[in-house]
Ligand code: CP
């Protein structure tokens with residue numbers, strides 16, 4: 001774990017497969033430590049005592065913000081949240097100048113943005129006037145969602161007891177989005193078979209597939225990219241959904257046209273051939289008409305959006321196989337692990 005101290009987490013390949021696995025194991029340890037405290041046992045270790053952490057969001061968030069904010073607090077750090085509109089960032093001040101200001105005042109920087117190149121620029125320039133570099137954590141860009149992956153594969157490990165190529169996780173939907181790209185790379189690095197089931201127009205970028213194929217040779221995982229839903233879901237232990245229109249996009253009609261056959265519903269769950277296939281979803285989800293976005297899509301595109309959900313049906317979402325709220329809770333434990341490993345005082349860690 002000490003080897004991760006001081007490093008940024010901008011995309012999955014910033015860490016080795018073994019380091020990703022260590023982050024998952026540390027997430028579980030931190031979860032257990034918190035449970036011990038809750039049941040009246042020893043209090044949690046303040047690995048981030050007196051550290052300052054900036055939470056910069058250029059897109060909205062529920063889970064990622066709460067995880068960093070509560071997580072940092074539980075670890076003894078102070079946080080300041082900067083919302084998409086109320087600072088100079090991005091409008092009156094460049095990424096590079098902002099990064100140098102942040103690094104002068106804080107010890108770590110979470111950033112949710114649009115272009116991955118801005119994330120890289122943030123990390124490159126996060127250096128204070130004494131030359132000290134501060135770690136940057138990617139809280140989601142258009143291209144990657146790496147912190148989500150530690151929670152996701154923690155959830156898979158908790159469900160099946162281990163990670164390996166006897167487990168197949170199949171993402172169904174917009175295979176070019178941040179979550180699909182991250183699942184393909186992170187899963188392959190961790191030895192899990194990741195299938196991406198998407199129409200040709202929405203299959204993962206070729207450079208991302210190439211990264212996964214390189215790691216597959218090392219780990220023995222068998223990634224698959226297909227537009228054939230039946231072929232893709234067969235034998236899957238996990239079906240994974242995400243929204244069809246991501247933050248920063250406004251192309252509902254195109255996506256509804258392309259993805260109409262890629263909804264996760266009870267029929268699709270049955271096609272895996274396993275009765276115990278679980279559903280995962282990074283959330284937020286359109287599984288019924290209880291949000292404004294889902295209602296708008298239903299009204300604006302008659303006949304293309306049923307009332308029983310968009311990317312996943314309410315029946316499956318609310319069914320016994322849904323693990324999306326375990327996954328959401330694991331965001332906090334895993335984000336704490338990322339902060340502890342990259343910024344924490346590791347002399348407090350029991351095995352060091
Ligand atoms: N899954 C996820 O990143 O959720 P938020 O957008 O609510 O942070």
Ligand code: NVA
Nearest residue numbers: 177179246247282283
């Ligand atoms: N693909 C989604 C993930 C949200 C957590 C988005 O970028 O909006």
